[in-house]
Amino acid sequence: MRELSPGERRKLLKDYIDAASINWAHIGLAQLVKHGCVDRILTTNFDPLIARACALVNVFPAVYDLTASTYLRPEDLPDCAVFHLHGQRNGFVLLNETSELEKHAGQLKPVFAHARESRVWIVAGYSGENDPLFRLIRDVECYDYDLFWVDVKEQPPAGIAEFFSEEHRTFYVHEPRGADRFFMDLAHQLEAWPPLFVDQPFQHLRQQLQSVAKQDQEGKGVQIDWLEQAREKIDRAEIALAAAAADIPEDDVGKVQAAFLEGGSEKAMAASSTDRLKPWLLASEAGDLALEAQVLSLTDLSAACDLWRQAGERYAQALAIKPDMHEAAYNWGNALKPGPWPPPTFPPPATSGARPASATPRPWPSSRTYTKPPITGA
Structure with missing residues (x-):
């Protein structure tokens, strides 16, 4: 050098x-x-x-x-x-x-x-x-x-x-x-492990969009909400992945995606010809509710707690249908854990124990x- x-x-x-x-x-x-x-x-x-x-x-x-x-x-x-x-x-x-x-x-x-x-x-x-x-x-x-x-x-x-x-x-x-x-x-x-982008990549993408301001754009006589379009694509991708894992017919996937975007998990389950997607749809909606609660907790803790309760109900329903759905159990546990808002305080370290x-x-x-x-x- x-x-x-x-x-x-x-x-x-x-x-x-x-x-x-x-x-x-x-x-x-x-x-x-x-x-x-x-x-x-x-x-x-x-x-x-x-x-x-x-x-x-x-x-x-x-x-x-x-x-x-x-x-x-x-x-x-x-x-x-x-x-x-x-x-x-x-x-x-x-x-x-x-x-x-x-x-x-x-x-x-x-x-x-x-x-x-x-x-x-x-x-x-x-x-x-x-x-x-x-x-x-x-x-x-x-x-x-x-x-x-x-x-x-x-x-x-x-x-x-x-x-x-x-x-x-x-x-x-x-x-x-x-x-x-x-x-x-x-x-x-x-x-503090694993990171969200590894464990819940779709939730990670949704979280990234939480800080983006809404912006409408006029296009061909209609208002285009770019942020909402991005969220819809994430939802569609998650449903498609769940459908593939559950071996759902391709024609059924399109109906379920459209119904989910229009009215959430209840409409999507009604549109599906099989019950195999139900736990995935419920867990997906629970994840959205928990993420919304996380953001809302900074301004309205009471309303956030209500959303967390709703998320817990969806996770419980998903696990009642599919008890071995480890993703739902894990994500439910994460939703119950306190986040870094406000920042936690830490007690002094233990000093006992031979070294x-x-x-x-x-x-x-x-x-x-x-x-x-x-x-x-x-």
């Missing part, structure tokens, strides 16, 4: 960044953000993949480029934020030279101090070697809520091995499967249940 001009360095990095893809560690982290488990993310990467993963699950944290400004007022920070410590792809500065990093590290102390307040720390995808930033992590007397350093290597690198100690509450976690599986498993343990010697690598402590304050990913 030292041999390249600033322009050549920037071009090389941008080409590499633009070719990068969102991975499952990003998605697991985004799910933890969505469910209120993580509220501060510190990254040395220039890429926007964390923000893109958050957008994929319909969460939009504030993003700060700390090469542009290091002036921090913790009281003014939003509930969730991503801090690019060395700059970002479209920023004015990309720090990658040792001399640049040395100069910048001292300016980041307030950010690190703020991120330690009442938070568990997880460090992942970071070697810590030959990096001035490591001193900001190392030179802390004690991490009151613990620090876990996750790596695929069985032993910590020699240059940072002395950092881990029971006294300082800093622990090395050997995760041979990598960051993807680590964050997916962690999200699962904290009931092994800190220098000894160990698996992620699945035997210890963590109901803890928000996590900071570095």
